[in-house]
Amino acid sequence: MIARGLRRWPAWSRWLGARVRSVELLFVLVAVVVGMGAGLLTVLQGAVARALQHLLYRLPDDLRLSGAPALDGWQLLVLPLGGAVLVAFNRLVGARRRSLVDAVEANALHGGQLSARDSAIVSGQTILSNGFGASVGLEAAYAQLGGLIASASGRWLALRRVDVRTLVGAGAGAAIAAAFGAPLAGAFYAFEVVIGAYTPAAIAPVVAAALAGSQVSQRLGTTPYIVAVERGPAIHSFGYLVYGVLGVLCALVGIAIMRSVGAVEAQTRARLPAWSRPVIGGALLAGLAAVSPQVLSAGHSALHLDITAAVPLAFVATILLTKSLASIVSLGFGFRGGLFFASLFLGTLVGHLYAGALGWVAGESILNPGNAAMVGMAALAVAVIGAPFTMTMLVLEATGNFSLTGAVLAASLVSSTIVRQFFGYSFSTWRLHLRGETIRSARDVGWVKALTAGRMMRRQPNMVAGSTGAAEFRRRFPLGSTKRVIVLDEGGRYAGIVDPVAAHDGSVDDGTPVLALAQGRGEMLRPEMDIRAVMACFDAAQREELAVVDEGGKVLGLLTEAHVRRRYGEELEKSQRELFGEV
Secondary structure, rough: HHHHHHOOOOOOHHHHHHHHOOHHHHHHHHHHHHHHHHHHHHHHHHHHHHHHHHHHHOOOOOHHHOOOOOOHHHHHHHHHHHHHHHHHHHHHHHHOOOOOOOOOHHHHOOOOOOOOOHHHHHHHHHHHHHOOOOOOOHHHHHHHHHHHHHHHHHHHHOOOOOHHHHHHHHHHHHHHHHHHHHHHHHHHHHHHHHHOOOOHHHHHHHHHEEEHHHHHHHHOOOEEEEEOOOOOOOOOOHHHHHHHHHHHHHHHHHHHHHHHHHHHHHHHHHOOOOOOOOHHHHHHHHHHHHHHHHHHOHHHHHHHHHHHHHOOOHHHHHHHHHHHHHHHHHHOOOOOOEOOHHHHHHHHHHHHHHHHHHHHHHHOOOOOOOHHHHHHHHHHHHHHHOOOOHHHHHHHHOOOOOOHHHHHHHHHHHHHHHHHHHHHOOHHHHHHHHHHOOOOOOOHHHHHHHOHHHHOOOOOOOOEEEEHHHHHHHHHHOOOOOOOOOEEEOOOEEEEOOOOHOOOOOOOOOOOOOHHHOOOOOOOEEOOOHHHHHHHHHHHHHHEEEEEEOOOOOOOEEEHHHHHHHHHHHHHHHHHHHOOOOH
């Protein structure tokens, strides 16, 4: 595959790629260019989605959808119409033929290889969903196209797998940095969400790309998502404990939302025709939007309004419930997008309610509402996105309040720990889990999937018919000639493995069929099993070798435990060297 890719590009690009692979500074410069491209595409996608909202809902130039006053009946009809448009788009581009690969999955399983077609579809679906008002954010589209630029650059330069993965993380992180005007948050997003590890070799390119993306966004005059809040009082030891409890609450809310999305999606897929799901979802969203437009879109203006204005706790609770339902409906009924910003907005509401409830119980204010909102924002986003340092840096860059940042980090770590213990997934990996994948992060496990029993096995092993007598077996396989022989039944199917030592035992009659000496008849491997599944089979069977057999029982090869363990150790050591840049 690499050779075919090399032949596609001119000689000068291959020459440049060789220099980039060998000179770290050039790789950082490539990351800067990728970050600039990611920042530009982030600005363009956001502008298209906002323009679509303003056109469809007839909004003033200075107003966003979630900050609009009550919507008229004709405006609510835009939501089911958006579902119909999304269905038409999906059919036009053939989006339902297979699952689309995002940046997290690409880095975890495919060495950072992203499809331009898949990425264009993801971006189109997300922009349409957000533009028509569904309760989803654009961050998935931002990260997708940022990762695509990086992946294409890596292929064009014929970079190594580890370099492409780093570049994809840098591109996605730069896109998030551009959206929020927060380069530190973007860089940590790359490490925690897209690369899956903090790698020393990736620090310079990832941070450089995030800075470049953020600068491009600022130079183009875009307004960062997060608004500044007034600096609250300093937080001391007791405050950390109180905010730790808020982290627990946010973890529980996050788990409930993620499980609800999965359950609703499973039920609607099973019970509703594919074409009807977004239309029905749009109608349900219209009912929720009739309560308040704050439930629509990502919620940027709503977050600003609810943080800066003194709103009643009853109203906050209502928006928390309806926004949660809107996000569940949007994703469960087939709209495309993510919960990144929705989780930030919902977190501010949880924090606001928490501070108000404590004050009501105690009879006096205990927590500053602004501080509680920011801590809740980060803690709930960590529960959903799974990136504690990303959210901590986001709050720090938004507020500049180091005292608050400490409380944010404490609550975020509490939230992250609870979600890992009782749920085990972030939202992106939870969706992959529902599809049958087993990954829990973007950490590179592609090599695990690639090392299958079929690839590792020794082909054409020694085999013998089960009806062969012991005397004939001893003649064909004298002691020392081989360690194991596979036995076949009358139909040529796998029937077990014979140890020649057992056949050469003097107590065995010459006419005894070797089938009677065979062991491990029900213990076998399938060629598609990855190396971890293979090792689990060896552990369960307690045997030194196992046959690789297809569905029909035909023997394809033989695999020894020693060989499997050695290959696993070699690949694990290689991945560790890549992690520390020793390649």
